[in-house]
Amino acid sequence: MYPRKFPSLFSICLFTTLMAGHFYAYTQGKDARVTISCENLTLNEFFNAVWEQTQLQAFFNDQQINSSERISVTFKNEPLDNVLAYLLRKRELTWDYRGQVFVILPRKEGDPLLGEMPKNVTRTVTGTVRDNNGIPVKNIFVGVRASFKGTRTDENGQFRLKDVKPDARLATRSMLYINKEVIAKEDTINIQVDPYVANLDQITVVGYSQQTLTGNISRVKEDDITAQPVSNPLFALQGRVPGLNISAISGLPGSSLNIRLRGRNSIDCNTDPLIIYDGMPFISGQSNSDVANTLRNDAGLGANVAASTLNLINVHDIASMAVLKDADATAIYGTRGANGVIVITSKMPGEDRKGMTVSAYSGIAEAGHLIKYLNTQQYLSMRHEGLRNDRRSVDDGDYDLKAWDTTRYTNWQKTLIGGTGHVTNANMEVVGAGKTSSYRLSGLYRRESTVYPTKDFFYLKGSLRVQYNFSSLNKKFNAAVSANYVADRNKLPPQDLVQFSSLPPNTPEPYVNDAINFAAGTFSDNPYGYMLRPYKAGSHNARAYGTFSYQVTPDLSIISTLGYGSFNVHETQVNPSRSFGGLAPGFSYFADTKFSNLITELQGSWKKKIGKEQFNVLIGSAFQKDGKTASNYAAYGYTNDTQLEDKKAASLVDTVNQPPQNYRYTSWYAQIGYKHNDKYLLNITINRDGSTRLSNMGRYGNFGTVAAGWIFSRENWLIQNRILSFGKLRGSLGITGNDRWMPNESKNAYLPFAAAEENISVAIPYKNYTWEKVRKAEVGLDLGFLNDQLLVNFSLYNNRSTDLLLTSKLPYNGGKKDPVNYQAIVENKGIEVEIISNNIRSDKLTWTTNFNISFPRTVLKAFPFLEMTTYYNFYSIGLPLDMFKGPHVLGVDPKKGIFLFADKKEDGVTPDDKVYGKGIGATIYGGIQNNIRWKGWEIEFLLRFVRQNNYGFEYADSYIPAGAISNQPITVLDRWQRLGDVTHIQRFTSSSSTPEGRAFAYAIDGDQRVTDASYIRMQSLSVAYHLPETWMQRIRIKSSKLFVQGQNLFTITRYPGLDPETVASSERYPTTRMVTAGLQIAF
Template sequence: MPSGPAANLTTPNQEQHTVTGTVTDAQGPMPGVSIYIKDSDRGTFSDVNGNYQISASTTDVLVFSYIGYRAQERVVGYLARINVELQEDITELNEVVLNAGYYTTTEKVRTGNIIKVTSKEVELQPLVSPLQALQGRVAGMEVTPGGDLPGAAPTIRIRGQNSLRDEGNYPLYIIDGMPINSTPVESNNSKLTFTGIDPLSTLNLSNIESIEVLKDADATAIYGSRGANGVILITTKKGIAQKTAFQARIYSGVSTVPNRLDLLNTKQYLQIRNRAFENDGVEPTTRNAYDLLLWDQNRETDWQDVFWGGNAWVTNANLSASGGNANTQFQINGGYQEQGTIYPGNSKYEKATVALSLNHSTKDQKLSLGLKLNYGMDINNLVGSSGSQIISLSPNAPAIFNEDGSLHWEEWAEASINNPFQGYFNASKTEANNLISNLNLNYKILNNLSFSTSLGFTNLNSKELIKVPKRSYNPSSWQTREHRSDHLIGHRKSWIIEPQLNYNTHLGNLQIDGLIGTTFQQSQNNQTGVTGSGYVSEALIGNLAAAETLTQGVNQTTDYRYHAVFGRLGLNWNQKYFLNLTGRRDGSSRFGPGKRWANFGAIGAAWIFSEENWVREHLKFLSFGKLRGSYGTTGNDQIGDYGYLDAYEATVAPGGLYPTALANPDYSWEVNKKLETGVQLGFLKDRINLGASWYRNRSSNQLVGYPLPGTTGFSMVQANLPATVQNTGWELEFSSSNFRSNDFNWHTSFNVSFPKNKLVSYPGLDESSYANTYRVGHPLNIALLYQYVGVDPETGLYSVEDVNVDGRYDFEDRVIIKDQNRQFFGGINNTLNYKKISLQFLWQFVKQEGNLALFDVGRYGAQRAFVAEALDDGSPFQNISQSIGALLAYLNVQNSDLIYSDASFIRLKTLSLSYTLPASPLQTIGIDECKIFVNGQNLFTLTGYDGMDAEFATGAGTGFGNLRIITAGLQLNF
């Protein structure tokens, strides 16, 4: 809104004069706002600090316009300075532009399911993976962290698991038009191996403009075989026409483990241990009771403090410059991020990034080009600890280190167990550098016909070195025979060329948009591993020239070629009826001759019924209403290369070959058939918006490694299994502008998803090797469990039901089928702005059951505090015992329904508070804006789950991937 006569007045006879000012919103200065003189072709844009300058006469009217905001008009008069604050306008759906990959659409007219997350929701989160920033923000999208170490790949599932293979469920990642291999980068680091290294870890979150998630067939079919599991489009920032401006941002803070286990103290623990010997009638000895007879009975350690009790400092700095004129714009961005560790030691994670965006067009706007380069490198030498050790160590266990800093072995060796910190002096260093580039050329042949081509190249190099010195292990262990190093080198590179023709025209009330194009893509993946051993000195570890012995590990190179032809036809009748037809013919080198090509396509339709006269007349409370639906097919070729060929390796003796893989030239594409219907409603001039979607995805012709009998000489063969997997669900989205005034604004958004996964059919399942893994009519992610029947009154031990009464327990007795999927999940986000103060917070919620893998009542070495209940008469737990019978009973109950409980949670995922300082004093020293902010991540969690992190409740139970992070920072625009 105008700042009032902070503006200077000109003299009455000065008809033409210069007008300056600043455009802001509730968050601060707004770059890229269009300022033009009404009913003319003269205009300009605000710079990165929101400032503008334009020549106008006293009778002119200035129009301030920006996508997603209400346009404002100001009469110039004799004012020399006009400041404007724009208000967000959630009603202008037609102005919210969505990136659909090969074309753009808007929120109002889209026929597909596309969700957009903007830079304001991503850039300040203290994370390494940009996709982790989407937790709780996108309906139908599950994002599970890969662990507590930065750089570990998160698990991404868009509308559930479609393939029986884990690697067959990765979405397609596209960054500025360049497809990225979404498979995690391999690692030998024990804490990164489980999920691998995130291929997006080298991206700078501060340089991301938006992330679009494409879900249904209408949105993804144009990507053909690559869109079966959804598409994630990441668009980085670009320059705008303005004078050169700079932005600097820095924040720092600390991360800690947000939760603690309730463990026994030494007195309680020793009481439990002594009771076990009393119950068994066994005499303690130094072999079976080293903790009672050899170790200090007064020593007490909370091993959580030792293993993960540290504070990990986080620092992030970012500097960007942008500017240009009407024909050429640029942006340069550089960033640095560092994060320490909560584990013992001084290791850390570092990332440095640089990005360039350059756009140019000719004066007649016929030819334009855009170049984007994103380069990032990171160094990760973080190592972690296994959480399972926490509940296996007694609180009176001896010290870890000697006074000289070396590992203490004597007391541990007397107990015939290893120091839990064995391997402490091992060093791990993983380096990666990644270049992602794209050049886009566009030439307007005619007013309604243009040619464009996208040329992309990506190059990812990773190098990992693990040093294993002898002093990390017990001097009497075989591991101390020699120093060792493990080396793993990976190289991924890919290029793509996508020329296309775009056509649009009007025939009366009919608007036609069409495109046709082709894709040429080639990727190469190299991986080399080697182990060096026999170093004469620890200082030489890692120098392979100094190793006595070199052992070759993995050594492979794979090539992947992909070609496609695609097209789209969009029809729009009178801005009310929409039809979208997409198709693609794909060819992949991962299939044998005759099986390489497949056709995919989709149809999407929408009806904006709120444009009908009868709705306007009789349903005036309804400001917007749209019905949409889509159906189509996408494919999946996410399998290894060359699986259709025989494979051989050289024999140890020279001159020979032996087969290692069996050929199958007949397998072909997985096919995913997607059906969706949805409705969007707006009320009270779209201050309240509601969206609902129902979907059904069926994936058939499953590509898996089919196990073979040992008599064939091979373990498996690549094949199509006659199985069909179905994902259905409801997704609800809600947004509201709760309060809106000049000084105070409050906006709320909410999403919730109700997914269902089911194995629809699998002929011959009972006779296959998956008979003990899946059940027809049930989800893929299930646990087959025994039925717990209580504590046997005769033995005092846990008892599970022997269903077939054959005296043994096996999968025929596991009659309980436990669904381990989430019942529903979502998030609720609130943004409140009062003058220069802004508050944003997001709650993430999940309804699920979880595995109490930390349940240890009945183990003679139990550590959890609630095990003390087992000492009471009438306890629901089995007797404390170290007998074989007690151990077997405990192991059986670990695979029963007893250890499952509600693992639902509500988490304050993010909280951000910022304040923009008054501009006047700062502008005298050349600073246009100064903002101070405080951010919190995973501040607290409400849950009844008795474990480290409810998000990992269906896993090991001791894992956690959500550190509590609190940061404070400063942003300067100048």
């Protein structure tokens, strides 16, 4: 008997034999390779094919694997371990080799991962896309992210994609639903997509066929927004949204916009749409330009153009922008949405988004068009002809002819705005997720310089954003919080240098002996002197916002939101002594403005489906509080130019503290939605709003909206139609209010005592002023043809504003300007058409065309006793609100060569007949967008067109007539010279005091000033190339693309000015042509 402490020789031999056999089986399995390409094969048939190639048989039970499950895969000489890893890991299974068998076992925690996931294997993935109600979604695009493999779902919401890798991410794209990404782990995938539902921070976005909603909303996607090298996100909406006309007030970096969403509903109340950025109202538009531009408003500084606070939004943070137009779509925003709403939604973190993305681009900008001015020879000839016409000889006052070098030539326009600006933009994004939480971190840097002849003028911006989402394990409680900080700096001359384009071409050198040439009486308007007086504006914007929701029952949820924002801006404008040639001491202006914004909201949402009936009830309240303080400083008595930015170095400082401005808004609302069989739709909303902008007695108002829709394509008599795939008739009617009264100081229009009090029926005493009423009505028809490959939307709207808040000057309130409700009527109506055509849709090539056109018309319908008010100088009944009013120029007298005017009053004082009006602004506008994708290439371009009137500039932008000391556009050479000449340019004159000079001044104020400024513009062009995935995988990069982007590339127009887009009574810095190139990498 062997000792117990030693194993028997038999045991050792048996153990060794078994281990060798197991090792042989393991090494045989490990070394085995499989080559197979199968389509719709069962797992049982697949394992049989593996046995035929490896002589290894699978052992499993049906509780672990459904042997009848069908798969479609392709393996080429792939190790068997990798093949099994691909099939079993996603099923939480592992395997063990035992002789000629591999046994499939449940994988336990701590078990090693066998094999490696195959990198080159592909298979066919099938699936179904459903909405949040479980209804299949047809015609939605499903594709492989970072590639151009894609397809559309069929009538049953099903899709099929070939050659999909195991780690591929599938992405949906739709105008109707939030884009969704999922990892293609399984061969059969069910994807749920959610519509754009919502409250104040989210919005139900309907597509072009509008599906089962009754409102009118358009949406612009992330791809369209980031395809343009813009700083202000609203520029990305130009030409893309029917009913929305956006034009630049100036082309200067960071400048503001003129926003018209379905025209203008009021005379004195601001009519900019409400901007909502991630649930919070954003300081934006002309209504809030005073927040960021105290010096500009009070002293006319900052190139005379307000900066736009919308530049503080990082374009790369935006997931989509929705434009809400009619009463139904804007109802839950209450009276704040009376002029429409633009909802900007940021990218959100999510469980399917992980990694880092960086992008950067750089490029150049230049003026797209320059006016051709007279050269020196032509200018001198004009001057002498003017003197001859006036029977004058050259005297000391004609310093350009007598004192200046008559052989010198400077093209001042090209010198001042003919340079090249530069833009640099860099963006970074990091996203991550766990089981119950996800986060996103992003940052931006942007610098953009002007085309002025110095690089000292620029716009600089930096931002940082943090987002965090949390969801409980049972998904009942959800929280989303975000914090954002943005700082920018704008440095510009105090005046727009474009106004100096008409300096005589023989003007002396701007510098003499390294000092500014400030010759009193001749060159005191030296533009280079203004360049030494920079205007600087630096702002800081911080925002924090949170949304918290709890699902009480499957049908009932409660949502609470809270947000706070602060905006501080410091402005400085210095005037060094050397900018005046040392003839006066330096002085400075300063301004500090602080703005705060607080919003809270509480909502309860109940949804219930009973058979074919579906009910949606939303009840909520909102509170908003805004505050503003501002201080101005004028500092004098500096002894050193280097201390001009320090108020303490001045011997005298004048301080003006503006009264604090506080605004509080409250709203209670309830909305009831009803659907029957997804065919018959009804939506009713009621609001009660209160605003501290109004009098105590008129502070609160009740408003409401009713909307209905009929999806007639779902009727039995149309459901089988092969041509018409979708059809819906919709309509809405609502009453809302406007409280944003702001007197137009530039027009100085007001109601005198007589007009307001002589007929009490048309004016409400100013102490009781209340909401301006806006009645909004719309009907629409949405059509889809050929399985929605062609989508057409028609909208007809009619808005009518009454109880207008106008400006009064009444003796019993000391002549102070105050609002008063007046029974004038503004009618705003129009037609909008939108067409989307999916021209080609295949795995390798897609081509989509979007077309939209709008026909707006806003008129003053009624204004009792208009002639008794100063409003008569600016408005006429039956004409647009945006109009020019002045004398009517009949032309140039062919006998005398001087302007003739109509004498409507027949009193012989024709220049005082300011009774003729012409509309200013767009009467037709729209855009044509094309998106083409072919293999790795992506091309997007947009043509924007506008039919409009604008101020013309056939003469220089001043009241100096052609022939006096000021250069003129070359078009003045077509002037009247002799008896019988027929032309629209009168004879030259050397002075503003001659009959010709006075007639010229009257003509500049006349309707001849208004001209056709219609144009077609290549608004944007983007060409991108996605580098092949196989290249990127070698260096562990998910995706990468190279791109070139252009903005305002060319314009077709007959307009004689610099830029037809900037509608203004004086020439301004034009929108620039910009071309950039960049790179985007995702890790």
